[in-house]
Amino acid sequence: MDALFVLESLLRNLQAAVKSIGLYPPTHPTAARFLTRIAEDLETVLSEQESLVLGVVDHALVALGLPFTGTEAIALAFAQRLEERGIGSVEFLRGCQPEDVSQCLQVLALSPEAFGGLGRLEDILAQRGVQAIRLSQQAPTWGEERPVEADDWVAQGKDELEWATLGRCLKVYREAVGSAKRILTEARMGKIPSLAEAQATVAGMVDGVLQDQNVMLALTMIKSYDEYLFNHSVNVGVLCIAMAQSLGLDSETIREVGLGALLHDIGKVNWPETLYQKPRGLSDEEWALVQRHPLDGAEIVEKMGSVSPTTLEVVLEHHLRYDRKGYPIVDPDKEPGFFGMIAQMADTYDAITTTRVYQNAAEPSGAVGRMQALAGTVFDPKLIEAFVRMVGIYPVGSLVRLSSGELGLVVKANPADSSRPLVRLLFDRAGHRMAKEQEVDLTARDPESGQFGRTIIMAVDPATKNFDVAKYLEGLGGGTGA
Ligand SMILES: [Fe+2]
Ligand SMILES: [Fe+2]
Structure with missing residues (x-):
């Protein structure tokens, strides 16, 4: 049987049993049923190896050198239970009986305080007559150690090559943030920002992406809590430019998409400060303002001068979904535009990888996974595929x-x-x-x-x-x- 499948079943039963033991005595039929299943799963796993180590690394539950992924919530809960009790790993040895498991789960079911009073971690189970399960502070060790110096594995020479452009890219990035700040501040004061400045900024960003896309993408990891909108505008700009570029669009279109992306949230300048900090519980008026920002934005951008329909589409449609939901719905029969969909992906990616007042940031690979799961509803499946190909399942900066x-x-x-x-x-x-x-x-x-x-x-x-x-x-x- 598939080892991973058995491990996941084992984990589900362990978590269920430890919870039921907290509620009923271990002899209660519910707990007893889980204990029997656990013993069966352990027997299967331990028929192929002497012992099974279950432990916590980086707050994730790990067995056989691999993290649990299919049972995420349960694995997190179990990992937390171990961590709160100072346990780095639990080792199950061959010959482990349901009674041993029962003893082990009874101590794990105790509150962290009560558990802490049991004495030395290594002795707790032995004192209860359990030899076939061991608790340890030590987290599991990883696969095989590899010498870094082995020439075949070290990316020779790339070191200097990749990072030589970092200083230059950082300059482009910082200048773009400064420019976004000027443009958005002017708009907030009711002035009409300079189109020439916005275009020059985008040209610099396009050059940066052409010179070193990886470094520019890594720089989108720079998020600002206080000045969120400025960094966000530049990040969405960089992501859209890189995306347009990897889709093979011509240079004029790339600049037009980039311009729209840099200005995509300019309609937010009409928002009161308090609205930025508010995740939910919006009043009707506030919700109307939120839904209007793409329209307001497009209006401001049009006042800035002659811009292409591509640029306007990016601003107008960056909150439209592939399934035609989202906002604003101007024409219910119109298919979401290609450039709007690019912006919507970039906007979502930057938003979910940023810590906001109301959310913890997802790390980049987690963000990619969450977005992939929304292919066909929120995102265009083909575009999301291209996006993942571009950033990778472990994007630069992970x-x-x-x-x-x-x-x-x-x-x-x-x-x-x-x-x-x-x-x-x-x-x-x-x-x-x-x-x-x-x-x-x-x-x-x-x-x-x-x-x-x-x-x-x-x-x-x-x-x-x-x-x-x-x-x-x-x-x-x-x-x-x-
Ligand atoms: Fe927006
Ligand atoms: Fe945005």
Whole structure:
């Protein structure tokens, strides 16, 4: 039987049993039924190996060196239960009986405080006569350690090449944010912003994307909490330009899409400050303002001068969905426009990867997954496919855990195999920052075994590692600058 399938069944039963033991005695038929199932699952898994280690790494539940993905909510709940009790891993040994599992779950069902009073973690189960299950503070170890220095795995020379443009791209990015700030502030004061300035800014952004798309995409990880709208405008601009470029659109169209994207939320300048901070519970009037911002925006943009229908479509339709829902619905029979749909994807991606008053940011790969799940309703399936191909399932700027145990930052997408991008190693297996950061090519194979040297196991939320991707990039790019 499929090992993963058994593990997921085991996990479901463990979580159900520990909850029911908290409510009923372990001899209660409900709890007893789960205990029998757990013993069966364990027997299956342990027929192929001596022991099974279930543990927590980066707040995720991991077994056999892999995180649980199919049972996310249950796995998170179980991981949290272990973490709250200071348990890094639970090891089930061959021969483990339902009675052992029952003892183990009875202590896990205790509150963290009561559990903490049981004494030394390693002794808790032994004192209850359980030899076949062990608790430990130690988190599970990862697959095989890999030397970084093996020439085949280190992306030779790419190091300097990729990052040489970072300083230049950062300059473009910062200038664009400054320009977005000027344009939106003028509009807020009721003035008509300069179209020439907006066009010049977009031209700079297009150049940046042409010179180094990866670095520009990485810079969209720079989010500003206080000045959200300025960074957001530039991020959506960069994402749309990169998308238009990867779809093979001509340079004029790329600039037109970019201009619309930079200005897409200009209609928000009519909002009162309080509306930005408000996730829900909007009054009818406030909701009407929200729904009107694409129309208001298009009106402001038209006043700025002669702009193309492409630019206007981006502004007008960036909240229209593929299934013709969203807002504003001007003509219920009109198909959502191609350029509007590009903007809608970029807008969503930047919004969900940004920490807002009312939400925690999703890390980039999580955002991609969430968006893929909405293909066919919110997003055009073909466009979302192209978007994922462009950013990869682990987009540039994602922090990832590798099979070698190291943590690294994705610095370059690999369109040929999106699960094997170029990764810059930042933390070693023990979790320490590496003195020398090197980039490794995940397509490289071990010359002896022919196996891949390193594989991404999971994406890690940088916040859990106290790692600020934006600050890191700014540090690499040379100072904080203006
Ligand atoms: Fe918007
Ligand atoms: Fe937006």
